[in-house]
Amino acid sequence: MENKRSEVVGCETTESFNPGLLIEALKDSLFGKHIIFKESIGSTNIFLKRLAQKGAVEGTVVVADEQNAGLGRLGRQWFSKKGENLLFSVLLRPNLPASRVFVLTMIFALAGIDAVQGLSGLNVMIKWPNDIYIGQKKLGGILTEFSVREGDVQYVVLGMGLNVNWNPELGNNLLYDASSIYSETKKRISREMLLCNMLERLEIYYQKADGDMKERDGLFKKWNEKSLVIGRTVAIETGKERVEGEVEGIDRDGALILITAGGQRRKFLCGDVSVKMNFSKQRHL
Numbered sequence: 001m002e003n004k005r006s007e008v009v010g011c012e013t014t015e016s017f018n019p020g021l022l023i024e025a026l027k028d029s030l031f032g033k034h035i036i037f038k039e040s041i042g043s044t045n046i047f048l049k050r051l052a053q054k055g056a057v058e059g060t061v062v063v064a065d066e067q068n069a070g071l072g073r074l075g076r077q078w079f080s081k082k083g084e085n086l087l088f089s090v091l092l093r094p095n096l097p098a099s100r101v102f103v104l105t106m107i108f109a110l111a112g113i114d115a116v117q118g119l120s121g122l123n124v125m126i127k128w129p130n131d132i133y134i135g136q137k138k139l140g141g142i143l144t145e146f147s148v149r150e151g152d153v154q155y156v157v158l159g160m161g162l163n164v165n166w167n168p169e170l171g172n173n174l175l176y177d178a179s180s181i182y183s184e185t186k187k188r189i190s191r192e193m194l195l196c197n198m199l200e201r202l203e204i205y206y207q208k209a210d211g212d213m214k215e216r217d218g219l220f221k222k223w224n225e226k227s228l229v230i231g232r233t234v235a236i237e238t239g240k241e242r243v244e245g246e247v248e249g250i251d252r253d254g255a256l257i258l259i260t261a262g263g264q265r266r267k268f269l270c271g272d273v274s275v276k277m278n279f280s281k282q283r284h285l
């Protein structure tokens, strides 16, 4: 455990998250209406889904310093050291068909990378469908969960885990290469300021996602520009099959379009992607 703090960007960090800073900074915004902070919780997503079912307002945010049953995609777990990273979920009640919920994951990722880039200067990228990467290492992940009734989306919970001040070199037993903002910059970042910037960006993107075609095209273009896999040769593992090919792009439903080695054009809505370096060496990003 490190004792000495290095340079802090933004305001001073404490081991424990200070929700007061967030409440003050966001008081006039969509995500400042109802902010719940928990020192320890099972999962912010599960907690917020329960609140959503009881009628919680759009914009409700749940932040935790620690999760003891954090959820990842595809039924995995999400581990994070107490007091070092960002673990939070936000509630949206969009007027969207279920087929377009992916756009919310997309804007959440964009808000995340804008905030990380703005405070740390790191050039972070999005790895389809919902990971945040720096180089070939995972910095964070998004878990999107939603409820649909008679074809209408009732609510969407967007959850993000982002490695901020954690030092992975001090040991971790993750199965993938992980990094943190601290590990990349050797600077500690105010988690409160990072989250605040992210939620401000998210509100702007959320309005654009509900805007005209030009605004939505702009979002889509930005997301594609920040995509790590477009134009790369990848292997996608869906649980049922493993397919290799070159990524042509991501379509409006968020599906990955792959041109297979045999020249077929195939569409995938979910799966795990690994980028192929060459025939003998492959790296799971």
Ligand code: BTN
Binding pocket: 042, 043, 044, 045, 046, 067, 069, 070, 071, 072, 073, 074, 076, 078, 086, 087, 088, 089, 130, 131, 140, 141, 142, 143, 159, 160, 161, 162
């Ligand atoms: C993934 O990469 O598999 C997605 C990870 C998402 C983790 C976050 S942490 C905050 C929120 N609450 C959860 O239980 N999961 C998400």
